[in-house]
Amino acid sequence: METKVYAIDAKCPEFSSLARAAEVIKSGGLVAFPTETVYGLGANGLNPSAVAKIFKAKGRPSDNPLILHIADSFEVEKLVRLVPANARVLMEKFWPGPLTLVLKRTLAVPDEVTGGLDTVAIRLPDSLVARELIRLAGVPIAAPSANTSGRPSPTTAQAVLADLDGKISIVVDAGPCGIGVESTVVDCTTPVPTLLRPGGVTLEKLLAVLGEIELDAALNSESAVPRAPGMKYTHYAPLAPMVLYEGDESNISAAIVNAATIAMTSKRVGAVVSTETAALLPPKVAVAAYGSRQCPEEVAAGLYQALRAFDSNPVDVIYAEGIAEIGLGLAVMNRMRKAAGYRIVNC
Ligand code: TXA
Ligand code: MG
Secondary structure, eight states, X not given: OOOEEEEOOSSSOOHHHHHHHHHHHHTTOOEEEOOSSSOEEEEETTOHHHHHHHHHHHTOOTTSOOEEEOSSGGGHHXXXXXXXXXXXXXXXXXXXXXXXXXXXXXXXXXXXXXTTOSEEEEEOOSOHHXXXXXXXXXXXXXXXXXXXXXXXXXXXXXXXXXXXXXXXSEEEEOOSOSSOSOOEEEEOSSSSOEEEEOOSSOHHHHHHHHSOOEEOGGGSOSSSOOSSGGGGSOOSOOSSOEEEXXXXXXXXXXXXXXXXXXXXXXSOEEEEEOHHHHTTSOTTSEEEEOSOTTOHHHHHHHHHHHHHTTSSSOOSEEEEEOOOOSTTHHHHHHHHHHHTTTOEEEO
C-alpha cells in the first residue's frame, strides 16, 4: 500500500484533503492524523474490522484498549452509560484538550476497542484538524499513538512514516504537535477519580479542580499491575539501550558528562539531555537536546524527537537526563523511565 501524505495548515485546514481522509475512515481504512499531543493512528471506532487493522499495523497487543476521539462533548452520551459529576466537571474544564476519561461503556462500543473491558476511554482533542476529521468522518475515531508498538510516539508526520510507511493509507501532516506527550488518562469510574497516566493536563491542574485524586499504584511501583493496560508495556524505547540519570540537577549533569567521557573511548555514545547539559558534553558524544530543563513544556515538546534521534545515527548506549516532576515533568519522567526500561542512576 502506498501511504499518501496530505500537508495541511493546522490553523486553517483545507477541507478537501480532510474530506478525502474522512472517506478513508468511513470506508474502514487507516489514517494517521495530528492532535495537540502526538499523532494518532485512526480508524472508525464503531467498526470492529477497521479497529483490528490498527492493532495489526502497530503490532499492538490486543488486550491494550484504544481511546475513542470525539468532536463534540454530547457524543459521549451514546458511548457511555453514565457521566458522573466529577467527569462532567473535568469535561467542562479541560475539553477540548489533552485529557482522556475512562467511563462505563455502552454496547455501542465494540469489544475490539476496549479489549473486552466494561469501560471505554474517551477524549475530545483540542486540535482543530483532529476535530474536523472526526466531524467529517461522522463517527468516533479510535486512535492510539501512530508508532510501532514499543517505540516513541510520533510528534511529526515524518516520525509516523518512519514506523508506518506502506501500512496505512494517509498521513495528514499539520507539522509538529504542540504538547509532545500523550493525554492524561483519568478513570472516573472510581468514587475518587484515579490518575492512570500522567500527560498533557498536569496533576496540579487536576487537583485544583477536583480537590482530590488517587494515583494508580503502578505509577510509583514497578511491580504493581497498572489499570491502564498500555502502561504495563515497555514503551517509548529508542533502538539503543538507555540509562536515565535522576536527582539533583547539577549532580546529574556532572555524572552524565563523566559517564559519557569514559564510555566514548570504546563506544559510540548518545545523550538525550537538556540544552544546559549539552553545552558541557565533549564533541565526540552525539547529542539530542530536548530543550531547557527549566521549562518542562519545552522538554515535553522535544522529548520524542530526541528519543528518535539515534535511529538514523546509531549509537551503542544513550545517557538520558531526568528533570523535576513538576507540571509536565511528571509525564516526561514517566515516559523516560519506561524508555530506559527502568535502568536508572540516582544522583
Ligand atoms: O494523547 C493521546 O492520548 C494519544 C492521541 C493520539 O490522542 N493517544 C494515545 O493512545 O496515547 P495510546 O493507545 O497510545 O494510549 C492509550 C492509553 C493506553 O495506556 C491504554 O491502555 C489506556 O489509554 N486505556 C485505553 N482504554 C482504557 C480503559 N478502558 N481503561 C483503562 N485504560 C485505558
Ligand atoms: Mg501509545
